[in-house]
Amino acid sequence: xxxxxxxxxxxxxxxxxxxxxxxxxxxxxxxxxxxxxxxxxxxxxxxxxxxxxxxxxxxxxxxxxxxxxxxxxxxxxxxxxxxxxxxxxxxxxxxxxxxxxxxxxxxxxxxxxxxxxxxxxxxxxxxxxxxxxxxxxxxxxxxxxxxxxxxxxxxxxxxxxxxxxxxxxxxxxxxxxxxx
Numbered sequence: 722x723x724x725x726x727x728x729x730x731x732x733x734x735x736x737x738x739x740x741x742x743x744x745x746x747x748x749x750x751x752x753x754x755x756x757x758x759x760x761x762x763x764x765x766x767x768x769x770x771x772x773x774x775x776x777x778x779x780x781x782x783x784x785x786x787x788x789x790x791x792x793x794x795x796x797x798x799x800x801x802x803x804x805x806x807x808x809x810x811x812x813x814x815x816x817x818x819x820x821x822x823x824x825x826x827x828x829x830x831x832x833x834x835x836x837x838x839x840x841x842x843x844x845x846x847x848x849x850x851x852x853x854x855x856x857x858x859x860x861x862x863x864x865x866x867x868x869x870x871x872x873x874x875x876x877x878x879x880x881x882x883x884x885x886x887x888x889x890x891x892x893x894x895x896x897x898x899x900x901x
Contacts, residue, residue, distance in 0.1 A: 722754045722899070725797035729804035729815030731762040736840040739882035740874060740891045741803040744838060747895025754899060757793045761814040764790060768817055775824035787821045795825060799834045799898060800866070802857065806841035806849035811856070819860065831865030836898060838891065839873045840881045870894050 726745060730737035738760075745756060764786035774782045781787060794800065804815040811819070822830075837857050839850050850873040861868050872894055874881040881887050 722752070722798045723796050724748060724754050724756045724799045724801070724898075725793050726756065726758045726801040726803065727794075727815070727818060728758065728760050728762075729802065729812040729818065730840075731812070731814060733760065733762075734882075736874070736876050736881040737803050737805045737838065740838050740840060740872070740887065741801065743888045743891035744801065744803075744836070744872075744895035744898075747892040747897075748899050751896045752899040757797070759790060759793060761818050766790075766814070766817045766821060769820040769823060775826075779824060779826045779829070781821060781824035783821070787818075790818070791825065794822065795829050797833065799836070799869075801836045801838065803838040804840075804853065806839055806853055809849040809852050811853050827864040833866045834869045834898075835861055835866045836869055836894065837871045839871075840876055841873065842876045869898065 726741055728738055728741050732738065745758060748754060748756060766787050767783050767785045770783060772782060802815065804811040810816070837854060839853055841849050854871055854873070858868060872891055874884070874887050
């Protein structure tokens with residue numbers, strides 16, 4: 722099985738990245754599956770031009786680093802989306818990536834399994850994650866991806882990257898992901 726993780730935070734070794742690492746460790750220690758961990762901040766991903774050229778060819782006309790990421794996504798059986806919540810939404814890096822996946826077309830997405838990992842803070846810790854989860858659920862339903870699990874972590878009093886209970890939850894979710 723091929724697994725692709727897409728990390729949407731611009732910050733390595735912080736909350737979202739550490740939670741994703743714990744999830745992936747749950748996979749690595751319990752399977753021999755191939756894992757690609759894509760740190761989106763490292764890539765030049767332009768915004769979608771909304772030109773719809775991809776609707777005929779299923780190839781994006783924008784020649785940037787997404788051309789290297791498309792095969793990773795397309796070949797994956799399981800996809801993991803990890804994003805911090807900024808202003809009640811996914812990160813800009815994740816949003817540009819998601820928008821550009823439009824070029825893949827639902828035929829190449831149908832049947833994939835997905836996990837969503839989110840970290841957030843703020844006074845209304847539930848509203849942002851609820852909106853982001855709903856956005857992903859709508860996208861997945863539209864393209865035929867099955868959402869297998871969601872982990873949302875508030876980093877209010879204890880940063881997620883320092884919260885042993887949260888790291889264990891992420892690890893266990895990763896472990897269970899290879900047992901389906």
